[in-house]
Amino acid sequence: MLWAATLRRYGTPAPVVVGVPVTGRTGGRHGAIGGLCTNTVPLALDVEPDRLLEPLVAAARAQLTAGMDAGLYPLARAVEAVRPDREPGRTPLVETLITYQENPLPDVRGLLEALSGSETELALDTLVLRTVPIERRSCRYDLDLVVTPGPEGLHLTLDYAADLFTERTARAVLDTFCAALAASERTYGARLADLTVLSDHDAALLERIGRCATPPLEPSLLQRVRAVAEHTPGAPAIQGPHQVWSHAEFTRQVERVAHALRLVDDGRS
Known part of the structure; x- marks a missing residue:
């Protein structure tokens, strides 16, 4: 087995x-x-x-x-x-x-x-x-x-x-x-x-x-996604079987999740 x-x-x-x-x-x-x-x-x-x-x-x-x-x-x-x-x-x-x-x-x-x-x-x-x-x-x-x-x-x-x-x-x-x-x-x-x-x-x-001396990615991944959303907001970012998210929609969803996590970290619901 x-x-x-x-x-x-x-x-x-x-x-x-x-x-x-x-x-x-x-x-x-x-x-x-x-x-x-x-x-x-x-x-x-x-x-x-x-x-x-x-x-x-x-x-x-x-x-x-x-x-x-x-x-x-x-x-x-x-x-x-x-x-x-x-x-x-x-x-x-x-x-x-x-x-x-x-x-x-x-x-x-x-x-x-x-x-x-x-x-x-x-x-x-x-x-x-x-x-x-x-x-x-x-x-x-x-x-x-x-x-x-x-x-x-x-x-x-x-x-x-x-x-x-x-x-x-x-x-x-x-x-x-x-x-x-x-x-x-x-x-x-x-x-x-x-x-x-x-x-x-x-x-x-x-x-x-997992322990390498490579410096952090600059600009960060989130900053890169935001830059793409600003230049081509309608370009597809995530494609599922029944729905497609543009870079603008994907960025909005990420910001919503980040905002919710900050509230939880601050002790607010």
């Missing part, structure tokens, strides 16, 4: 659709098949900021459970049924994943670490293997958050499409998600808006941008 909220913060439209790979080996008839038997379940997640986290997580869990019950239904057929707008170079329905790694051989120590791309040793009876981490140069989806359980907690890896994201941007997305996770551990009964916090990197960037 927090992963969807993080994606929403970076511009993903709501509801945020996240794909979850699920196993396709549901019966003995698949036991003799060699290879990767998985299917992708798309989850459409509500990320309204005023909603409480707990019911949102419960709704996401129920949606995932229902999707796993239909996990053998091919995603390609679901795409044919939904018929989403197609764009060259874009995957239909799902553009981001969250992948939870499971250990198919619990007795083999280090297997999950190897699957997550970490350097480790695998002992297979008398055969000892050492993994060699290599840099990933491709990603099938825009983003894939890989969660690997370990003895010291969860290990998070973010795979990203290098033609869409730089390493710096991908790291900022992952840091924001980790900050939201940390905030959820400290807050009980929180709204989603309370957990979409700034990462340390983004907070430092905001602090650096």
